Amino acid sequence: MRIGILAPVTWRTPPRRYGPWEQVASHLAEGLVARGHQVTLFATGDSVTRAQLEWVVPRPLGESPPDDPDLDQFLHMVHAFRQAGRFDLIHNHLNWQPLLFAELVATPVVTTLHGAAMLEPASRRAFLRFPHRPCVAISQAERDAVPGLDYVATVPNGIELERFTFRDRPGEYLLFLARMHPAKGPDLAIEVARRTGRRLVMAAHIPPDQEAYFEQEIRPLIDGEQIRFVGEAGPAARDRLMGGALALLHLVRQPEPFGLTLAEAQACGTPVIGFDRGSVREVVAHGETGFVVETLERVCSAVEQAVRLSRAACRQRVERFYTVDRMVEGYLAAYERVLSGG
The missing domain is CATH 3.40.50.2000 (Glycogen Phosphorylase B;)
Structure with a gap:
């Protein structure tokens, strides 16, 4: 498959220290590459990956805060969605904002919630505006906390x-x-x-x-x-x-x-x-x-x-x-379900 991974740009992928969302995006990208898939990682310019790296934000916003971080975040998303036609699927690890762009492209977009909808009322309201967009929960507790979304899988995070x-x-x-x-x-x-x-x-x-x-x-x-x-x-x-x-x-x-x-x-x-x-x-x-x-x-x-x-x-x-292999297997099954229309 040709897969685009949209990672956050608050920290490097993988993070030097803190950065759980970036860590999961990194593990997934590397695991997919190891299985022979064509992966493009959209992350910060200093990120380290065996996937093809695409970037417009050179340094993590958490390390080098710009005057307008929202602008950098949206430029990052625009850069990814401009290339949507290259991919069979885009996997979003960047909260609800990319769903605005997902409405404008034909490429399927899968979003891992990462706790945002569970813990943040504003994010929960935003996700519920897109109930037709496929989502992945990282635990059953997260899934139970936010009913009403189109869950295609529950995939626990994995570690190396x-x-x-x-x-x-x-x-x-x-x-x-x-x-x-x-x-x-x-x-x-x-x-x-x-x-x-x-x-x-x-x-x-x-x-x-x-x-x-x-x-x-x-x-x-x-x-x-x-x-x-x-x-x-x-x-x-x-x-x-x-x-x-x-x-x-x-x-x-x-x-x-x-x-x-x-x-x-x-x-x-x-x-x-x-x-x-x-x-x-x-x-x-x-x-x-x-x-x-x-x-x-x-x-x-x-x-x-x-x-x-x-x-x-x-x-x-x-x-x-809770291994990376188990996580990658779970996401591949989720991708197949989305691409088959199941």
């Missing part, structure tokens, strides 16, 4: 297992690894560390609009000993931090569309302790590869039980459900 080192011995510290935002529960992770007496390592990307929150609400709680902040973690650091942890804490306050870190931690053999929000109970097998609970009291109890869980079972769950 070889990038995550399995460690059969549990560490002693708890890990918070997420975007710094109240919805991600960094304050709750700190409270769990205090209640259990465990050390907590925090690795987080801090968006510009959350710098004040971090400085006012979180930094005063960091003592550098029991509570330690190590900044944003790139691929090698993520592997090391996850593999060395007793458990990953995922105490989100909002529904989780998927949660790449949940799969990544389990790939290292590290169980996940998370609140029962959205897809957490799908990705984590309660009582086997972690604990899916409802209160901080249950989280604290789960911390003491985490050492008894099989780290091999954590790795095996990812091998079974």
Whole structure:
């Protein structure tokens, strides 16, 4: 097939550090190329890919913010849709805005929701204006949260297992690894560390609009000993931090569309302790590869039980459900369904 992958341009594809949508777009493009498909990746000019790279935005908007980022975003979309006739299908990883252009071309456009419609009321309203456009959910929870769309598949995100080192011995510290935002529960992770007496390592990307929150609400709680902040973690650091942890804490306050870190931690053999929000109970097998609970009291109890869980079972769950190969297979089936009119 001739496939156009429309990636975001906030970060490089693949991202140097943070950038979950870009990471999925990268894995998919590389996986499709490996299977012999003709893939064109629309991404930033510094992106790294075996696909044909097309770009109009030279550097990630998140690293080199322009005066008018909306203009750059739309120029990026226009560049892709001008070439729509080259492709059998365009796969959109850039929220709802490309659907405006999809109305003007004959080439089928498939959109992965990536949590936007689930978490953002404005995005949800926009997607619901295009109920005839084929969509892919990344979890059943996402699909259930936004009924009324034309779902052609549910395809969980996949990771490259070889990038995550399995460690059969549990560490002693708890890990918070997420975007710094109240919805991600960094304050709750700190409270769990205090209640259990465990050390907590925090690795987080801090968006510009959350710098004040971090400085006012979180930094005063960091003592550098029991509570330690190590900044944003790139691929090698993520592997090391996850593999060395007793458990990953995922105490989100909002529904989780998927949660790449949940799969990544389990790939290292590290169980996940998370609140029962959205897809957490799908990705984590309660009582086997972690604990899916409802209160901080249950989280604290789960911390003491985490050492008894099989780290091999954590790795095996990812091998079974959350690899790049499984993801690519799921998307190819979705493409075939769209192209056949099914």
